[in-house]
Amino acid sequence: MRKGVLEYCILxxxxxxxxxxxxxxxxxxNAGLQLLEGTLYPLLNRLKNAGILTxxxxxxxxxxxxxxxxxxxxGDEFYVLLQATWNELATGVDTLTQKEDRSDKNQSE
Amino acid sequence: MKKVxxxxxxxxxxxxxxxxxxxxxxxxxxxxxxxxxxxxxxEIVNDIECRIAELFGNRLKHGINCITDEDxxxxxxxxxxxxxxxxxYEETAGTGQESQSSQSETGASGxxxxxxxxxDSERQSLHRNSGDQIIGGVCSGLAHYLKTDPVWIRLxxxxxxxxxxxxxxxxxIVLKPKMLESNVSKRLYRNPNDRFIGGVCxxxxxxxxxxxxxxxxxxxxxxxLNMIGMISIFPLNKIFDHVGFNWNINSGMIIxxxxxxxIIPVAKTVKQKLEMMGEEDYIRSIREKVSDNVASSRSRTSxxxxxxxxxxxxxxxxxxxxxxxxxxxxxxxxxxxxxxPPVTERRTEMPSQPRxxxxxxALVVLLKIIFFSFVGIFLLILVGIFxxxxxxxxxxxxxxxxxxDPGYETNLLxxxxxxxxxxxxxxxxVWIIRRAMKAKSRPAIGIVASLLxxxxxxLTGILSARIADKFSVESSSERAVSIAPVTSGKMYVEMQPxxxxxxxxxxxxxxxxxxxxxxxxxxxxxYTTINEDSLLFDNINLQIGKxxxxxxxxxxxxxxxxxxxxxxxxxxxxxxxxxxxxxxxLLLPEFxxxxxxxxxxxxxxxxxxxxxxxxxxxxxxALRDYKDNRPPAVVRKRIRNYSxxxxxxxxxxxxxxxxxxxxxxxxx
Numbered sequence: 001m002r003k004g005v006l007e008y009c010i011l012x013x014x015x016x017x018x019x020x021x022x023x024x025x026x027x028x029x030n031a032g033l034q035l036l037e038g039t040l041y042p043l044l045n046r047l048k049n050a051g052i053l054t055x056x057x058x059x060x061x062x063x064x065x066x067x068x069x070x071x072x073x074x075g076d077e078f079y080v081l082l083q084a085t086w087n088e089l090a091t092g093v094d095t096l097t098q099k100e101d102r103s104d105k106n107q108s109e
Numbered sequence: 110m111k112k113v114x115x116x117x118x119x120x121x122x123x124x125x126x127x128x129x130x131x132x133x134x135x136x137x138x139x140x141x142x143x144x145x146x147x148x149x150x151x152e153i154v155n156d157i158e159c160r161i162a163e164l165f166g167n168r169l170k171h172g173i174n175c176i177t178d179e180d181x182x183x184x185x186x187x188x189x190x191x192x193x194x195x196x197x198y199e200e201t202a203g204t205g206q207e208s209q210s211s212q213s214e215t216g217a218s219g220x221x222x223x224x225x226x227x228x229d230s231e232r233q234s235l236h237r238n239s240g241d242q243i244i245g246g247v248c249s250g251l252a253h254y255l256k257t258d259p260v261w262i263r264l265x266x267x268x269x270x271x272x273x274x275x276x277x278x279x280x281x282i283v284l285k286p287k288m289l290e291s292n293v294s295k296r297l298y299r300n301p302n303d304r305f306i307g308g309v310c311x312x313x314x315x316x317x318x319x320x321x322x323x324x325x326x327x328x329x330x331x332x333x334l335n336m337i338g339m340i341s342i343f344p345l346n347k348i349f350d351h352v353g354f355n356w357n358i359n360s361g362m363i364i365x366x367x368x369x370x371x372i373i374p375v376a377k378t379v380k381q382k383l384e385m386m387g388e389e390d391y392i393r394s395i396r397e398k399v400s401d402n403v404a405s406s407r408s409r410t411s412x413x414x415x416x417x418x419x420x421x422x423x424x425x426x427x428x429x430x431x432x433x434x435x436x437x438x439x440x441x442x443x444x445x446x447x448x449x450p451p452v453t454e455r456r457t458e459m460p461s462q463p464r465x466x467x468x469x470x471a472l473v474v475l476l477k478i479i480f481f482s483f484v485g486i487f488l489l490i491l492v493g494i495f496x497x498x499x500x501x502x503x504x505x506x507x508x509x510x511x512x513x514d515p516g517y518e519t520n521l522l523x524x525x526x527x528x529x530x531x532x533x534x535x536x537x538x539v540w541i542i543r544r545a546m547k548a549k550s551r552p553a554i555g556i557v558a559s560l561l562x563x564x565x566x567x568l569t570g571i572l573s574a575r576i577a578d579k580f581s582v583e584s585s586s587e588r589a590v591s592i593a594p595v596t597s598g599k600m601y602v603e604m605q606p607x608x609x610x611x612x613x614x615x616x617x618x619x620x621x622x623x624x625x626x627x628x629x630x631x632x633x634x635x636y637t638t639i640n641e642d643s644l645l646f647d648n649i650n651l652q653i654g655k656x657x658x659x660x661x662x663x664x665x666x667x668x669x670x671x672x673x674x675x676x677x678x679x680x681x682x683x684x685x686x687x688x689x690x691x692x693x694x695l696l697l698p699e700f701x702x703x704x705x706x707x708x709x710x711x712x713x714x715x716x717x718x719x720x721x722x723x724x725x726x727x728x729x730x731a732l733r734d735y736k737d738n739r740p741p742a743v744v745r746k747r748i749r750n751y752s753x754x755x756x757x758x759x760x761x762x763x764x765x766x767x768x769x770x771x772x773x774x775x776x777x
Contacts, residue, residue: 021160025187036189037160041153042144049149062170063163064119067156 006043008082009033011071014053015079020066044069052078113175119155119162124175132181133161136190143191148379157188236287237280243372245281253289260297263372298376298385305553306539307370315386328362488537495530502526511644511709512576521572528565532558579710584677585668585743595661595693598724604731605689605696607645643685645700648713651735652748653726656719661726663688663695666715666748668741680707686714697732715740717748 013019013027021040028035047053052075055067071079112127125133140157144150164184165176173180238249241259248266252259266273295316303311303321310328314321376385513522536558543551656662667684671677686701701714716735720726728736740748 021156022163036193037187038140038157038189038191038193041156041160042147045147045149045153045156060163063121063166064159066159066163 004082004085006035006039007047008079008086010040010043011047011052011075011079011082014069015071015076018068018070020058020068022066047075051075118165119158121162121166123162123165123169125165125181126175126177129176129178129181132178132185136181136185139191146383160188235284236289237284238289239286240288240290241374243374245277246286247277247280247284248372250284250287250289251280253292256292258293258296260373264368267368267372294384296381296384297373298381299370299373300385301375301377302382306366308375309366309369309373312373312376312385313369318386328366331362491533495534498530510705512579513572514708518572518575521568521575525565525568525572528561529569532561532565579672579708580670581672582674582677583668583670583711583741583743584674584681585666585741585747586678586681587664587666587747590663590665590688592661592663592690592695593692595724597693600661600693600695600718600720600724600726602651602695602697602718602726602728602732604729604735605698607699643702643704644707644709645702646712646714647700648711648738649686649697649701649735650713650715650738650740650744651697651728651732652715652717652740653736654717654719654748656721659721661721661724662717662719664717664719666717666740666744667701668711668713668715668743670711677710680710680712683707684712684714688716697735711741713741713744715744715748 009028009031010024013024019027021037021044024040025035025037044053048055048069051072053069054072054075055069057065058068060066113124114127114130115122115124116130117123137154137158140154141150144153147153161184164187165180168176168180235254236250237246238253238259239246241249243249243263248262249259252262255262266277297316298312299308300311300315300321301308303314305325310324311321313324374381376382509519509522513519536554539554665686665688667681667686669677669680671680680703683704684701685703686698688698689696695718697716701712703712718726
């Protein structure tokens with residue numbers, strides 16, 4: 001996956017509601033995006049270290065307590081930036097590809 | 110048939126087949142090595158373990174007795190092996206710079222596949238390294254080429270400066286700059302987290318994996334020895350027969366430190382810190398840092414209530430991560446967050462200064478300007494005084510030998526001067542530099558500096574006490590100069606100029622013709638003979654008295670100050686002042702000389718000429734100064750004694766038993 005897109009997806013999931021990594025994996029899977037959990041954890045860790053995410057521990061019935069992530073204020077700003085970048089990219093790609101074939105765009109994603 | 114064991118995995122009791130357990134253990138081991146190079150790697154592995162425990166828990170809840178090989182494999186597939194998410198990881202890792210360099214660090218975990226081609230081409234050619242440069246990056250480029258730590262190359266260039274300077278210049282011109290990644294796993298850095306001055310010792314300690322006090326002590330030992338020598342508990346100077354020995358080591362150590370300070374880069378990023386102390390040690394140091402934060406994290410965990418100890422540990426890791434983060438000043442944040450990260454800039458943009466009303470603001474600014482201009486003027490004055498003192502000091506330096514013995518006292522003088530003048534200057538310079546670098550303020554520096562300064566004052570006190578001690582006793586001795594009877598009724602007293610050349614001690618007056626007022630004290634400074642083995646004083650007094658017989662008498666009274674009477678007497682014996690008589694002409698030498706070792710002890714010579722009644726003495730104009738001089742107190746006493754001897758004083762004994770003295774009119 002391209003740089004930044006993964007972050008964008010994850011942040012958007014977390015923005016909707018607090019989420020723990022299992023939720024994120026499931027949701028990505030449902031959206032048809034394959035993601036290895038081994039990639040997700042370091043990414044979340046980096047985002048957290050950069051102050052974009054914060055988390056709290058929540059007791060779970062089916063195992064160890066889970067980290068529920070949510071966006072910080074800075075994370076919100078960052079998300080807006082990502083969104084702007086993504087929209088720019090998407091419209092750019094759209095206008096380019098619409099002339100030819102719509103299926104190209106899906107593949108590139 | 111397989112053996113099933115129970116393991117405690119992230120606080121869950123899980124029944125697992127032994128082979129599956131081995132598989133799991135191996136897998137987690139591989140994750141650990143993979144993530145160890147990333148900041149917060151432990152935390153990531155911990156999260157993944159939690160997730161695995163949860164997945165296992167779900168499996169077991171569905172009525173399965175134990176975790177089998179297949180279950181573990183399924184979990185591993187879902188999470189991915191390090192080599193699987195390697196490509197993914199690299200892309201998301203941002204600039205790719207970090208991952209690339211860490212690959213060369215840890216050849217493990219399948220990362221070697223993407224290693225060879227870029228570094229191969231780099232290795233062949235020599236470049237200047239624009240990524241790690243002190244001057245031109247030549248040394249660092251050479252080090253990259255030779256695959257060594259740039260510090261050693263830099264050290265080589267500093268050591269053989271004269272010869273390698275030209276090599277450096279040529280290489281600087283010839284080589285092209287290029288960003289090079291470091292290709293050594295362990296490097297000498299200055300440690301910003303463990304430092305007193307520049308972090309050099311801390312870095313050395315981290316490099317050799319020893320406690321940081323060891324290099325510090327090694328640097329300080331010569332200084333300490335010298336200090337002890339100063340306080341003279343035992344006479345170090347006698348052990349090291351050369352007096353300058355200690356000083357050479359001292360200044361050598363300081364120079365070494367400064368050179369190292371200059372050529373060793375400071376470890377800024379996490380990667381550099383890892384290179385500095387090795388991964389294990391770095392993690393341990395973070396853990397130590399965490400123990401400082403334990404109180405805060407504990408309050409946080411208690412707020413969340415129902416957490417078990419295992420989570421508390423995790424929480425602690427979290428704070429550790431953030432602590433390191435804030436320290437890095439967001440630099441790594443930029444490195445690791447690839448897409449449009451204006452995050453750090455934004456942070457600096459909004460300083461949380463409270464808004465003031467315009468009028469008040471202007472007032473504050475005005476006050477600040479006034480304050481800082483005052484400070485500036487004050488500093489300028491200080492610098493002026495300092496330079497003035499330095500100039501005076503160098504000119505007064507020859508005088509030092511007059512008051513101060515070589516060896517112990519000289520060391521004392523230089524140490525105290527160094528402490529009094531250099532410490533504040535260094536402190537101010539350090540303060541300015543730290544201010545400019547926006548380093549955190551360290552009260553310890555100020556305290557140490559003021560302590561050193563006070564120590565300097567104390568040493569000066571000791572020194573001046575010792576000097577004052579040399580003047581504590583005043584002693585004099587007299588001798589009669591035998592002269593042939595003068596036939597004529599008149600005696601001529603003439604000055605005999607010193608026949609050799611002599612060197613004047615240069616002071617302001619003699620140098621610039623400027624009179625600062627203080628120089629009056631130096632008017633009677635001695636001169637030294639050409640071969641500098643004796644001092645020449647012109648502190649000679651001439652006294653004319655009445656002779657009690659019909660002959661001329663000449664007496665020479667020498668006076669000196671000293672530490673005790675014995676040494677003063679010994680010094681007096683070394684005076685050399687020979688009066689010459691040529692019939693009725695008496696020749697008084699211009700100077701009297703003493704051995705140079707005596708120094709200045711307020712030596713003086715008084716020449717007393719007793720003139721018989723009816724005869725006269727004529728003095729040349731050159732001796733006017735001698736006549737006008739006032740003899741020192743000891744000598745005055747002697748002159749009075751002499752006169753008392755000549756005039757008998759009638760003593761009346763009254764009836765009450767008291768003794769009354771009536772002085773005759775012709776006493777002096």
